[in-house]
Amino acid sequence: MDVHTHTTTFFGQGPRGGSKDNNTTAKVKQCSLDLSQPLEEQGPLDVIIHKLTDLILEADQNDTQSVLLVQRVQDYIEAHPETIVLDPLPAIRTLLDRCKSYQLIHRIEDCMQDERICSPPFMVLNTECGPDTLEKIEKHGLTFPFICKTRVAHGTNSHEMAIIFSEEDLKDVKPPCVIQSFINHNAVLYKVFVVGESYTLVERPSLKNFPAGPADRKAIFFNSHNVSKPESSSDLTSRDNVEGVSQPPSDDVIRELSRSLRQALGVSLFGIDVIINNLTGQHAVIDINAFPGYEGVPEFFNNLLTHITSVLQAHSPDSPPASGQPKSLASSHTPSATVPTAPTPDSPGCCSMLGKEASSSPWIVEGDGNLKGPRQRLGCNSAMSPNFQQHCVSTIATKASSQ
Incomplete structure (x- = not known):
């Protein structure tokens, strides 16, 4: 290496x-x-x-x-x-483990006691599925169809997933993995990109709706990164059967979720994948990512x-004193978030x-x-992209001069 x-x-x-x-x-x-x-x-x-x-x-x-x-x-x-x-490195290790991050988000939701939030049940499978697997799945509150994901939440393999529709499909589950109930969400995923006290909401394609309950069809294997690319268009992301609630996440729900995660883990740079249950309108967190790519966030x-x-x-x-610091997250539904503080x-x-x-x-x-509110400039003492350099110079100058 x-x-x-x-x-x-x-x-x-x-x-x-x-x-x-x-x-x-x-x-x-x-x-x-x-x-x-x-x-x-x-x-x-x-x-x-x-x-x-x-x-x-x-x-x-x-x-x-x-x-x-x-x-x-x-x-x-x-x-x-x-x-x-x-x-912090311990926080990153938590986010790299889907089981730990899902446990955390469920604890946060329990503390929030907000009926607008209801993330799907999940469980970990460490061994091959056996005769008692279905019973264990039902005890954890999971229903068909469900999503099968790797336990590790980073790397190329972490995007390889499967939709399991029936007990017959359990033979296709490859442990160790995390399984999570599938929630119909009208094929829309909301990626929340958090930077400190600011977040940006970006809409992406997602999996289409499927009938609830067991179905006589084969498991579907897919790459979640490819499915949720901005330009993605396939039968898996079809919106032909959209029904029920179609609405973006609530600002105050996302703000509170982000704040709670920052407080619980001490993290500043992370992403949250949120879907909206098309039957109830409830928010469901389906993944949390450490230092995501921030694609679609020009700011x-x-x-x-x-x-x-x-x-x-x-x-x-x-x-x-800390009491003078902003307490709420700035947000944006466009690919550009406004941060309340300035250099x-x-x-x-x-x-x-x-x-x-x-x-x-x-x-x-x-x-x-x-000067109390100086105009600052961003200088470069080695070569870098002229476009990026110009962006950073104008950014700092604008923020400083606005004080």
């Missing part, structure tokens, strides 16, 4: 708590960290942003090199409790930069982004510290 594919990107200001002068405030920059080298020599770090999902899974499968690299990150985090981690980098700044400001010695000159810090999708190009945010 090439360790250089597992890098860290770093937003920071040079030495933590760097000095200011009359012309410049603290600088926030981003650069890549090399996990094959000691992290102590690449710090200090104020914030680590990572996508180590592949590496964590490989480590959990006892890949020697992955174990060492993940342990290196963990050792740094434990040695520097002041460093903010987006997101992602805008929102991420703002969230980083907000996190750094909240942990700054000069920051106001300030008093939010210095170093931020590292770990993972294959991390950029290797440093950024620097600069502003005049003598």
Whole structure:
């Protein structure tokens, strides 16, 4: 395995708590960290942003090199409790396990006591189906048809699923897996992309309606990623038999679900797959994803930069009390979410982004510290896409000048 594919990107200001002068405030920059080298020599770090999902899974499968690299990150985090981690490794491990994430969402729904939410029952199958399997399924409240998914919620194989219509189809179930009752939802999936206190709702195609109860038909095998692509169109996603309730999720339900997940796990970057039961209009969470691809969210980098700044400001010695922070999520039903907070000159810090999708190009945010609401600019001290560079520069300038 090439360790250089597992890098860290770093937003920071040079030495933590760097000095200011009359012309410049603290600088926030981003650069890549090399996990094959000691992290102590690449710090200090104020914030680590990572996508180590592949590496964590490989480590959990006892890949020697992955174990060492993940342990290196963990050792740094434990040695520097002041460093903010987006997101905590234990939380990522929870989201990588569908059983654990489903248990969590059911506990959250029990606490919310909101009749508008009713996620489908599920159970884990660790062995081949036997004579007593159907009885166990019924005891867990599952009904035909149901969806069969891998327990691991990340990677190419995690998208390979099956719809099981009858007891005869149980022979096609390949353990270990998670099975989940199928809920008719008029072939519409709502993907909720969360970045801190902001979320974006994106509508995608999904599986068509099927008759409730056992059916004399063969199991359907499909790739959920292909089914839910924006341009997806097939017999599986047909809307010819749409009936009952067809409505988008409620803002306050999504806001509360997102807030509860952030509080329960301490996560900031995640996705929630939501469907609307076409008979009851209830919201059902069918999956939670750690650091999703944010496809269809053009404001992602805008929102991420703002969230980083907000996190750094909240942990700054000069920051106001937590009660002054926004308590509700900003939302958007278009592929663009509005984040309520804006960069300030008093939010210095170093931020590292770990993972294959991390950029290797440093950024620097600069502003005049003598002004309460400075116009900040995002400078680049190495090559990056001109379009992305222009987007980031205009984003920071617009947010800062609006204060």
